[in-house]
Amino acid sequence: MINTPVDTKDTEFPISRQPTHSELVARGVTLPIAAGLSSRAAAPPSIGSASPEVVSVSLTVNGTLHALMLDTRTTILDLLREHLDLTGTKKGCDQGQCGACTVLIDGRRVNSCLTFAVMYDGAQITTIEGLATKGTLHPLQQAFIDHDAFQCGYCTPGQICSAVGLISEGRAKTADDIRELMSGNLCRCGAYGNILAAIAQAMRRA
Amino acid sequence: MISFHYARASCVGEALQEVAGDANAKFIAGGTNLIDLMKMDVERPTKVIDITRLPLKRVERTPGGGLRIGALVRNTDLAYHPLVEQRYPVLADAIMAGASQQLRNMASTGGNLLQRTRCAYFYDIATPCNKREPGSGCSAIEGQNRMHAILGGSEACIATHPSDMCVALAMLDAKVHVGSASGDRVIAFADFHRLPGDTPQRDTHLNAGEIITAVELPPKGFATNYTYLKIRDRLSYAFALVSVAVGLELDGDTIKEGRFALGGVAHKPWRDPQAEAVLRGQPAHAATFARAAGVVLRDARGYAHNTFKIDLARRCIVRALTQAACGTPQSQSAKKIV
Numbered sequence: 001m002i003n004t005p006v007d008t009k010d011t012e013f014p015i016s017r018q019p020t021h022s023e024l025v026a027r028g029v030t031l032p033i034a035a036g037l038s039s040r041a042a043a044p045p046s047i048g049s050a051s052p053e054v055v056s057v058s059l060t061v062n063g064t065l066h067a068l069m070l071d072t073r074t075t076i077l078d079l080l081r082e083h084l085d086l087t088g089t090k091k092g093c094d095q096g097q098c099g100a101c102t103v104l105i106d107g108r109r110v111n112s113c114l115t116f117a118v119m120y121d122g123a124q125i126t127t128i129e130g131l132a133t134k135g136t137l138h139p140l141q142q143a144f145i146d147h148d149a150f151q152c153g154y155c156t157p158g159q160i161c162s163a164v165g166l167i168s169e170g171r172a173k174t175a176d177d178i179r180e181l182m183s184g185n186l187c188r189c190g191a192y193g194n195i196l197a198a199i200a201q202a203m204r205r206a
Numbered sequence: 207m208i209s210f211h212y213a214r215a216s217c218v219g220e221a222l223q224e225v226a227g228d229a230n231a232k233f234i235a236g237g238t239n240l241i242d243l244m245k246m247d248v249e250r251p252t253k254v255i256d257i258t259r260l261p262l263k264r265v266e267r268t269p270g271g272g273l274r275i276g277a278l279v280r281n282t283d284l285a286y287h288p289l290v291e292q293r294y295p296v297l298a299d300a301i302m303a304g305a306s307q308q309l310r311n312m313a314s315t316g317g318n319l320l321q322r323t324r325c326a327y328f329y330d331i332a333t334p335c336n337k338r339e340p341g342s343g344c345s346a347i348e349g350q351n352r353m354h355a356i357l358g359g360s361e362a363c364i365a366t367h368p369s370d371m372c373v374a375l376a377m378l379d380a381k382v383h384v385g386s387a388s389g390d391r392v393i394a395f396a397d398f399h400r401l402p403g404d405t406p407q408r409d410t411h412l413n414a415g416e417i418i419t420a421v422e423l424p425p426k427g428f429a430t431n432y433t434y435l436k437i438r439d440r441l442s443y444a445f446a447l448v449s450v451a452v453g454l455e456l457d458g459d460t461i462k463e464g465r466f467a468l469g470g471v472a473h474k475p476w477r478d479p480q481a482e483a484v485l486r487g488q489p490a491h492a493a494t495f496a497r498a499a500g501v502v503l504r505d506a507r508g509y510a511h512n513t514f515k516i517d518l519a520r521r522c523i524v525r526a527l528t529q530a531a532c533g534t535p536q537s538q539s540a541k542k543i544v
Contacts, residue, residue, distance in 0.1 A: 072254070
């Protein structure tokens with residue numbers, strides 16, 4: 001069932017238990033259907049798609065090595081959410097305009113919606129799920145709670161991953177710098193004031 | 207997005223071999239524009255050639271005192287490179303004025319030159335667009351054209367080039383190094399991008415089967431009297447309505463050499479030798495700057511929603527030249543314009 005190409009149930013509504021490796025591989029093969037569905041939300045359907053090209057990709061996510069068979073079109077965002085059930089990373093615009101999908105690849109913050117996973121074979125990826133250590137929140141996670149730096153929370157994983165990148169870049173010295181260097185993360189609730197305060201707190205303690 | 211074959215090149219020769227004779231193949235580096243366009247079905251490559259492993263990631267001094275920037279140097283790495291910050295601050299500022307840090311962390315130097323326009327009709331495959339589908343018509347000329355060109359447009363296209371980095375590179379007289387199976391060549395920056403004319407589907411003079419290998423900066427960086435002033439609809443992370451890159455060489459109050467390039471107003475970064483000639487040998491004050499602005503905008507043409515850009519450009523040019531002359535470049539962080 002799970003690797004039947006015409007059946008989209010598993011990829012549309014991921015199962016809740018952790019899948020086995022062979023299931024992951026199988027779901028990698030079925031991904032083109034999921035990828036097609038998700039891109040259809042933003043764009044008209046592609047016409048004349050040839051049969052999907054499947055490639056093997058190995059990358060490390062939050063310290064765990066994953067070997068997967070993936071459609072070449074699979075973004076790291078879809079890989080995380082659809083294949084590894086790491087749904088903390090959010091799909092907002094899927095066009096690099098909102099920052100909700102921000103993750104760290106080899107330590108640098110990037111928009112995971114604009115990455116083909118196959119290009120990052122061998123990379124180290126850190127997502128919001130990988131920030132806390134042994135039950136202790138990352139200082140930025142704690143700072144976001146301390147400062148109530150969110151309302152709906154949808155942009156929060158991207159905001160926090162982006163702020164981790166910002167602090168490690170070491171370029172932000174002033175509140176204006178933080179605002180400017182965080183401008184790739186939109187918050188439709190408008191929690192910017194508290195987000196700024198949270199990041200400033202984490203920077204002081206970094 | 208249509209399905210595509212993925213190929214990975216490890217050297218320039220391999221990349222050129224992969225692209226040879228395949229009109230539906232595309233190089234990919236940062237992917238920040240290409241993947242977006244592929245999702246929208248605007249770009250439909252059947253083969254994507256990953257060039258991110260090519261050895262084009264260095265920033266090196268040239269024997270002549272300039273700087274050679276590998277095509278794969280990422281935008282943040284370039285903006286934060288000590289030699290760029292010290293000697294070409296206008297380039298560092300222009301890079302930091304564009305996109306977001308996440309995108310700058312991905313985007314390559316060569317890819318920045320090859321960005322497609324952000325005209326909404328180009329992105330919307332349900333509407334006519336001569337750039338996307340030659341001969342189908344231009345939806346912007348009679349449509350929503352607030353962001354569009356006021357200089358150098360044609361009856362076929364009034365799209366603008368979206369890059370900030372390229373505006374500074376144009377002002378600096380950069381050169382583009384290009385490789386191909388039939389040999390390498392060097393293209394002056396002014397000749398790299400083209401005007402739309404009746405073939406707006408072509409953004410640049412790069413030919414099929416060619417690859418950008420480096421961008422070279424000449425020694426002169428205008429590190430004392432420069433600015434990058436960008437006006438946009440919000441303070442960050444938006445494309446320019448108008449931007450101006452300025453470099454001045456002053457002798458007291460007299461302009462020995464003055465250069466400026468405009469962004470957001472044309473199909474390419476806009477330089478005008480006639481306007482710059484107005485600056486030469488003249489006192490560095492507002493009246494001189496206004497004359498130069500008048501010359502560069504002499505043929506400016508507005509459409510239904512963007513006529514305001516003509517006056518905005520005039521004011522931006524005067525303001526930017528003033529900032530450069532005073533040695534007070536526009537801050538890309540605190541956005542107050544002084």
